[in-house]
Amino acid sequence: MPEGRVIEGEVDLNRVVEELSGKAGEGMGAIVVFIGFVKGSVDGKRVERLDYEVYEPYTSQHLQRIAEEEMDEGVMDIRIYHRHGNLRPGEKTLYIVVAARGRRIAFEKARRVLERVKHEPPIFKLEHREDGDYWVFGDGMRLSREETLPEKRLE
Amino acid sequence: MPRVSVRYLAAVADYTGRKEEEFELPDGATVKDLLDTIREKYPRVAEIERRFPLLILRNGVNAKPEDRLVDGDRVALLPPVSGGSRFKPPAEYSYGCGD
Numbered sequence: 001m002p003e004g005r006v007i008e009g010e011v012d013l014n015r016v017v018e019e020l021s022g023k024a025g026e027g028m029g030a031i032v033v034f035i036g037f038v039k040g041s042v043d044g045k046r047v048e049r050l051d052y053e054v055y056e057p058y059t060s061q062h063l064q065r066i067a068e069e070e071m072d073e074g075v076m077d078i079r080i081y082h083r084h085g086n087l088r089p090g091e092k093t094l095y096i097v098v099a100a101r102g103r104r105i106a107f108e109k110a111r112r113v114l115e116r117v118k119h120e121p122p123i124f125k126l127e128h129r130e131d132g133d134y135w136v137f138g139d140g141m142r143l144s145r146e147e148t149l150p151e152k153r154l155e
Numbered sequence: 156m157p158r159v160s161v162r163y164l165a166a167v168a169d170y171t172g173r174k175e176e177e178f179e180l181p182d183g184a185t186v187k188d189l190l191d192t193i194r195e196k197y198p199r200v201a202e203i204e205r206r207f208p209l210l211i212l213r214n215g216v217n218a219k220p221e222d223r224l225v226d227g228d229r230v231a232l233l234p235p236v237s238g239g240s241r242f243k244p245p246a247e248y249s250y251g252c253g254d
Contacts, residue, residue, distance in 0.1 A: 053165050055231060058215040122212075122233055124165035135166040137207065137235045148169035150199065 002071050004063030004080035006054050011081050011095045020077050020099040028076040032106040034096040034114055040089030046130040052084040052093065055122040059084075062121035070113050074105040080117060156182060157224045159189065162231040167209070170199045180224060186213060187220035189230060200232075207235055 013033060020031055038050045054060075059082070067078040079097040087093060096113050100106035125136040126145070133145035162175045171193075178192060190211070194200050203209055210233040211218040218230065 055162070055164055055212075055233070058212070061215070119236065121236065122164065122231075123236055124234065126165070135234070143166065143206070145169065148166050150170070150172060 002064075002067035002078045004065070004067035004078075005060040005082075006056060006063065006084050007081045008083065008085060010083075010092055013095065013097070016079055016095075016097055020079075020097065023076045023099055026076065027101050028099050029101055030103040030106040031097065031099045032103075032110040034094070034110050035092050036094035038087045038089045038091050038093055042127065042129065047089055047127060048130065049086055049088055049128040050093070051086050051126040051128070052082075053124040053126070054082070054084045059121045059123060063117065066113060066116045066120065070109060070116075074101040075109050076100055078109070078113060080113060082117065082121075082123060084123075156180065157184060157226045157228065159224050159226075159228040159230055161189070161193070162229065164231055164233045166234045167200075167203060167232045170203050171197045184224050185220060186211060186218045186222045186224065186230070189224060190220070193232070203234070209234070 013035075017031055017033070020028070038047065040047055063080045063082060067080050070078055076099040077097075078099075079095070081095040083091075083093050094114075094117065096110055096117065098106050098110040098113065100109060127134045127136055127142070134142040135145065135148065136142055156179050158177055158179045160175060160177050163171045163173065168174045178189060180189060180192070200209075212231045212233065213222055213224075214229050224230075
């Protein structure tokens with residue numbers, strides 16, 4: 001069954017793959033796994049931590065909706081798990097697992113699901129770097145927290 | 156007198172200094188009335204709106220300014236999502252599935 005939700009800890013991928021492997025008997029021929037990580041360096045600056053803020057229950061509802069909506073021809077199952085909270089470089093942030101009849105469908109569907117997860121659900125990132133804190137509004141678009149916090153403006 | 160809870164997400168909370176609060180509004184109050192109340196209480200909210208498009212959700216779906224608020228409504232003010240610099244939500248776009 002397709003599933004999408006926000007999680008706190010890590011996912012046991014072996015368990016998920018094992019579970020989806022059972023669909024081989026129904027014609028499943030490929031599983032693609034995507035894992036997103038916290039990067040340790042952005043714009044040449046060291047990243048100390050990334051805080052993920054979500055808006056529950058709506059973030060999980062939207063991830064679930066993406067998983068269900070992308071279950072079209074040739075796709076056997078989709079799992080989306082997005083972590084929230086404070087994560088350090090090297091920690092996993094996002095898991096997407098797609099089981100499909102063949103590799104082409106599995107890769108294409110995983111890519112499409114990833115793009116939707118990146119752009120649609122209410123998930124917000126605050127990047128703590130050696131040169132300050134930044135809100136991340138998109139690929140490459142950042143706003144320094146020195147500009148958003150009121151006490152900074154009074155200085 | 157509808158009592159609604161308001162959530163300020165991510166960078167928006169930096170501008171209001173708090174993450175959530177409740178407002179009691181006159182009968183018949185709309186989403187626009189609530190936003191006007193918030194703008195009056197937090198003048199810096201206008202600064203947010205100059206920086207990025209603010210998204211308003213009511214019970215998890217896109218809110219229209221003319222929507223009437225009812226007791227128990229949950230309203231949220233959100234900045235663009237983290238991967239959203241290239242994302243242009245359609246008019247009927249909603250973040251969640253509603254209640």
